[in-house]
């Protein structure tokens with residue numbers, strides 16, 4: 001269980017998150033939505049240690065997480081940044097191998113096969129330079145790369161951004177499968193209607209607070225409450 005309590009963070013003297021509480025369990029996919037500038041990316045970046053906490057605690061299975069992105073990555077919290085960042089001059093195969101840096105021998109090969117098996121579109125393009133992939137394919141590669149070390153917590157910032165509509169379902173399905181394999185997954189996504197069916201819970205971030213944190217089925221039954229929050233904060 002990843003748990004965030006009383007989290008405040010921001011940039012310099014500017015506070016973006018004003019005391020946020022959040023928990024995501026192993027096996028759960030949490031969808032995070034909210035208007036532009038609400039603080040969604042800041043939330044993920046703070047949990048992953050890239051943005052320093054001004055106050056609050058972040059724990060994984062009850063143990064406080066040390067500060068900084070390296071410590072958090074070692075503890076098993078991995079962030080897929082917005083904008084599908086991959087190494088364009090390396091092949092798909094080498095991008096994945098880099099993602100598995102630290103794994104040895106048979107374990108590394110096994111993990112490579114598992115991850116490639118999850119993403120047929122990568123399996124067909126192992127020798128292709130990542131820079132020659134479409135934006136959507138690069139996004140899939142970025143997620144696959146982050147999965148190589150099998151992190152207990154995967155944070156994914158707007159995977160649909162700049163991605164062809166047709167690739168959104170397979171990306172969300174892969175993230176769902178990851179949750180089903182017993183990992184915690186947090187996905188920031190503006191396209192709530194397209195992503196909700198893959199989620200267990202929906203959280204809305206609004207001006208650095210979380211006014212809505214409910215089971216996804218509540219939204220599917222009655223999306224109007226969330227729409228009001230989203231529209232009201234524009």
Ligand SMILES: Nc1ncnc2c1ncn2[C@@H]1O[C@H](COP(=O)(O)OP(=O)(O)OP(=O)(O)O)[C@@H](O)[C@H]1O
Nearest residue numbers: 011014016034035036037038039040041042043205
């Ligand atoms: N590196 C930064 N330095 C200073 N301010 C920042 C930085 N990144 C974000 N901000 C500010 O923090 C606030 C929250 O931004 P954030 O990117 O977390 O929002 P968001 O909900 O993810 O929005 P979007 O959907 O547009 O990415 C905004 O006012 C933004 O301008």
